[in-house]
Amino acid sequence: MASQRKRWERGSLETFFRHRSMFGKRKYGLAGTIGYINILITDVMGPPLEVLGYITMPILYAFGLLNLDFFLAYLALTFVFGVFLSVGSLILEEMELKRYPKAWHLAVLTYAAVLENFGYRQLNNWWRVVGWWEFMRGKSGWGSMTRSGFGAK
Numbered sequence: 001m002a003s004q005r006k007r008w009e010r011g012s013l014e015t016f017f018r019h020r021s022m023f024g025k026r027k028y029g030l031a032g033t034i035g036y037i038n039i040l041i042t043d044v045m046g047p048p049l050e051v052l053g054y055i056t057m058p059i060l061y062a063f064g065l066l067n068l069d070f071f072l073a074y075l076a077l078t079f080v081f082g083v084f085l086s087v088g089s090l091i092l093e094e095m096e097l098k099r100y101p102k103a104w105h106l107a108v109l110t111y112a113a114v115l116e117n118f119g120y121r122q123l124n125n126w127w128r129v130v131g132w133w134e135f136m137r138g139k140s141g142w143g144s145m146t147r148s149g150f151g152a153k
Contacts, residue, residue, distance in 0.1 A: 002127045007142055009131025012043045014140075047128035053078070054122060079117055086113035 016039055022032040057074055060066040090106075090113050093099070100106050 005127035006131035009128040010135045013135045016044055047125045050125050051129045082117035082121055083114050
């Protein structure tokens with residue numbers, strides 16, 4: 001899973017920088033302005049800044065440079081915002097597509113959407129930062145990919 005996430009991040013960054021000429025061009029409309037800025041914030045700057053926060057906040061607290069109230073508020077905001085985005089996305093998808101006929105399906109997905117923010121999100125962001133690093137070092141190609149499951153041979 002780590003190699004897949006790193007590949008996806010490298011691909012996202014490659015696409016972002018390859019199409020940077022779209023930014024602000026009238027003929028690309030909202031995709032060239034708002035969409036491009038969204039990708040810049042969430043895919044380009046997001047993972048390194050989030051991982052930097054995970055590293056620096058505890059260090060600042062440990063050295064007494066950050067008071068406990070601010071540190072706890074940062075942790076709460078980080079996790080509450082992540083849960084809000086995950087569960088909110090699930091709700092919007094279900095409102096639009098109505099894919100899950102049974103309530104317990106949604107309950108399980110909601111549980112997973114909450115749980116992913118306590119460990120997996122941080123690990124995923126670390127893999128994305130490694131993908132960032134690989135992109136900056138010029139690594140390209142997809143490597144060997146072997147399928148598993150669903151009738152893989």
